[in-house]
Structure formats: C-alpha cells, structure tokens
Amino acid sequence: MSEEQEKQPCSCHRTKERPEKEYKDLINRLSRIEGQIRGIKKMVEKDTYCPDILIQVAAANAALNSFNKVLLAEHIKTCVTNDIREGKEETVDELLETLKKLMK
Numbered sequence: 001m002s003e004e005q006e007k008q009p010c011s012c013h014r015t016k017e018r019p020e021k022e023y024k025d026l027i028n029r030l031s032r033i034e035g036q037i038r039g040i041k042k043m044v045e046k047d048t049y050c051p052d053i054l055i056q057v058a059a060a061n062a063a064l065n066s067f068n069k070v071l072l073a074e075h076i077k078t079c080v081t082n083d084i085r086e087g088k089e090e091t092v093d094e095l096l097e098t099l100k101k102l103m104k
Contacts, residue, residue, distance in 0.1 A: 016078070018074075025072065029067045030067065032063065036059060037093060039057050068073060072098075072102070076095070
C-alpha cells in the first residue's frame with residue numbers, strides 16, 4: 001500500500017458531523033451507560049446478590065436500546081433522507097441490513 005493510500009480514510013466508512021445538541025445528548029447518554037457498567041462491575045467485585053446485578057444489567061440494556069432508538073431516528077431523519085433525495089437508493093439497503101443486525 002502506498003503512503004498516500006495509508007493516509008486516506010477508508011471510503012467504506014462514512015462519517016457524520018452532528019449538531020452540538022445531538023452530539024452532547026449522545027455523549028451524555030453514553031456516559032450514563034458507562035457509569036452503569038462500572039457500577040455493575042463494582043457489584044460483581046463486592047459479591048452482590050445475583051438478582052440485584054441482573055436488574056442493573058437489564059437497566060443498562062434498556063439504556064443502550066434507548067440510545068440505539070435515538071441514534072437510528074436521527075440517522076433516518078438526516079443521512080437516509082438526504083441520500084434518498086440525492087438518488088442514493090443503496091442507502092435503503094444499508095438501512096435494512098442495519099435493522100436486521102439490530103433485531104437479532
């Protein structure tokens with residue numbers, strides 16, 4: 001691989017600039033989830049009773065699902081909509097593949 005090719009980002013990975021409000025909301029959600037995971041780890045380290053840990057894991061899963069819903073909605077409202085307007089119909093296939101993976 002040439003030096004020039006190594007410097008260029010992979011064209012298969014797209015990026016998205018997010019408005020400041022959306023960015024902060026997503027980061028705040030992830031920070032809360034990160035805190036929940038650290039709390040679960042501490043519970044295991046302290047030999048907390050299994051059902052208590054399981055309830056916290058369920059709460060973390062719910063928070064991740066909520067994060068996915070918010071991110072997916074924004075993706076559809078922005079990226080998918082813009083691509084369809086620009087005639088990039090392959091974005092619909094990409095969205096369908098993403099949904100399949102989310103629904104496993």
